[in-house]
Amino acid sequence: MSEAAYVAVDWGTSSFRLWLVGRAGDVLGERRSDEGMMAASKPGFAAVLQSHLEAVGALPALPVIICGMAGARQGWVEAGYVDTPAPLASVLQHAVTVPGQDRDVRILPGIAQRDRSAPDVMRGEETQLLGVLGPQAAADALVCMPGTHSKWVSVNGGTVERFATFMTGELFGAIARETILAHAVAGADEAIDIDAFKSAVSAAFERPAFAANRLFQVRSGQLLYGGTPAAARERISGTLIGLELAAGLAGEAAGAGVTLVASGRLRRLYQLAFDTMSVAVRSVEADDATRRGLSMAAATIWSI
Amino acid sequence: MSEAAYVAVDWGTSSFRLWLVGRAGDVLGERRSDEGMMAASKPGFAAVLQSHLEAVGALPALPVIICGMAGARQGWVEAGYVDTPAPLASVLQHAVTVPGQDRDVRILPGIAQRDRSAPDVMRGEETQLLGVLGPQAAADALVCMPGTHSKWVSVNGGTVERFATFMTGELFGAIARETILAHAVAGADEAIDIDAFKSAVSAAFERPAFAANRLFQVRSGQLLYGGTPAAARERISGTLIGLELAAGLAGEAAGAGVTLVASGRLRRLYQLAFDTMSVAVRSVEADDATRRGLSMAAATIWSI
Numbered sequence: 001m002s003e004a005a006y007v008a009v010d011w012g013t014s015s016f017r018l019w020l021v022g023r024a025g026d027v028l029g030e031r032r033s034d035e036g037m038m039a040a041s042k043p044g045f046a047a048v049l050q051s052h053l054e055a056v057g058a059l060p061a062l063p064v065i066i067c068g069m070a071g072a073r074q075g076w077v078e079a080g081y082v083d084t085p086a087p088l089a090s091v092l093q094h095a096v097t098v099p100g101q102d103r104d105v106r107i108l109p110g111i112a113q114r115d116r117s118a119p120d121v122m123r124g125e126e127t128q129l130l131g132v133l134g135p136q137a138a139a140d141a142l143v144c145m146p147g148t149h150s151k152w153v154s155v156n157g158g159t160v161e162r163f164a165t166f167m168t169g170e171l172f173g174a175i176a177r178e179t180i181l182a183h184a185v186a187g188a189d190e191a192i193d194i195d196a197f198k199s200a201v202s203a204a205f206e207r208p209a210f211a212a213n214r215l216f217q218v219r220s221g222q223l224l225y226g227g228t229p230a231a232a233r234e235r236i237s238g239t240l241i242g243l244e245l246a247a248g249l250a251g252e253a254a255g256a257g258v259t260l261v262a263s264g265r266l267r268r269l270y271q272l273a274f275d276t277m278s279v280a281v282r283s284v285e286a287d288d289a290t291r292r293g294l295s296m297a298a299a300t301i302w303s304i
Numbered sequence: 305m306s307e308a309a310y311v312a313v314d315w316g317t318s319s320f321r322l323w324l325v326g327r328a329g330d331v332l333g334e335r336r337s338d339e340g341m342m343a344a345s346k347p348g349f350a351a352v353l354q355s356h357l358e359a360v361g362a363l364p365a366l367p368v369i370i371c372g373m374a375g376a377r378q379g380w381v382e383a384g385y386v387d388t389p390a391p392l393a394s395v396l397q398h399a400v401t402v403p404g405q406d407r408d409v410r411i412l413p414g415i416a417q418r419d420r421s422a423p424d425v426m427r428g429e430e431t432q433l434l435g436v437l438g439p440q441a442a443a444d445a446l447v448c449m450p451g452t453h454s455k456w457v458s459v460n461g462g463t464v465e466r467f468a469t470f471m472t473g474e475l476f477g478a479i480a481r482e483t484i485l486a487h488a489v490a491g492a493d494e495a496i497d498i499d500a501f502k503s504a505v506s507a508a509f510e511r512p513a514f515a516a517n518r519l520f521q522v523r524s525g526q527l528l529y530g531g532t533p534a535a536a537r538e539r540i541s542g543t544l545i546g547l548e549l550a551a552g553l554a555g556e557a558a559g560a561g562v563t564l565v566a567s568g569r570l571r572r573l574y575q576l577a578f579d580t581m582s583v584a585v586r587s588v589e590a591d592d593a594t595r596r597g598l599s600m601a602a603a604t605i606w607s608i
Contacts, residue, residue, distance in 0.1 A: 020447045090517060113524075114528055116529065118521065119521055119524045119525040120520070120524045136564050143498045165515075165521075167484075167520045170413040171516060174478040174482040176481045179475070180453075180471075180474065208513035209512035209554060210468075211515065212472055212548060213469060213470050213471075213551055214426070217422065217423055217424065217469075220417075220423045221347060221420075223425060224416060225420065225423060240516065244514060244516060246513035250511075250513060
């Protein structure tokens, strides 16, 4: 184990991740909690951060680099946006220093697409993009970053040219919990019903306009023909992911394949979806991407 | 006022409507409550019906004709389905008698589309279709019946050939209440933002795959450029209704126009949506359609 060099924090809307990183880039300590932006605003961001710094034994002189919603207007200190076309290197140059702290604490900005016909924002994903592509990436890339709000990003020579956010994950949650389909998915076990998922993906991909109809068929199909809760759940997520792919792959340079930045179950589902549509995928673990991006920021800011 | 001849009931999932109808077809009394199928199962359907019959002073000999979810498996007495292709006249012939009642109480069946690639069911809308088209309709019709679960129905010479249900209304509710967009629509006043609605309809109609992206833009647009809660609400409903129209009008014989069966705000929104897409619409008040359909059933069953 090398000596501790800096602390990296991924501070999202509903989750908090912290890594104590050594001079050799090795992880010396790690913390996870649900003290995201929403929960942290009550005790205060400084107090939440301090408790986790103490838990990993971070010395007072260690600097902290943060990405994510902590930099939103409703967050700790607003870190603004770099506007598209946004060179990833410029994200590193616009980190904002949190005032009044004993140690050096900086928050990375997000990226904004100020286009009235396609307004969009990201916070946190720019750091993952850095981690996946590096600040000097030469090649073009189409990056899919699934989640509550999935991002599809076109990067060209290290510059984020365009991106689009899809409410896929949040729609799934609202539909599976708050509509008549809640009965259809109740009691589903963990295992993925691959056939149900793939057929839903291709149906939504081919006829996106019928998405809200395919969703109702989850219920009417179960009513008339039966079926498991897992199949119902996979039909819902397959419909929403197929819809997302139909848009994300439309008119984009997906010829060279898609870079998928995801983890866990979501990573498996999106890989299955891309397989269904015969699209080549390079898959990157989301947490690794975030940590690599934060380490690039530390290297740029503090030459660590 | 003529003498009371029968009682007509529209018993939905979450609402109950009752009309005391005279020999001349005139409405002698009316009741509305939220004792739909869900609420009525506790006190019991018979008790709920009886309380409303007493409230309008219906004599013990008067028969009752019911349509809607009271005939579902989880309802009062299961009234089954007529399968597609379903002659509307056959709906009238398959009313089920509720056993053990002092008076003659009958529930109309629904219609089922037993097609594994497009399973679908309706309960209540078949009665509205009867009311709008009559049991002997000769002409073809494409009927749009918006609601929690919107139905698009192709009727050919008095027979329901095909139909599709879209979760449009329920999706709107779940999205506006249970996602990040709840903040964007909070405090919206009643007035419809027509421009926001129409532009959302045409965008979703033209690029249905981008629906989940258009929804996120309701938030990112407000974040970057501001905008009223009403505009946000209309962008959500316009996106979902535009998506529905793209499917409902796809490959259907809409050349002769669409028959819209709706009421209130929904009727206005759908009329605006059809106007946006330059589709001719014949608009029918939903309540009138239901009552006319129930009166046709009473005429067939009891020759009233």
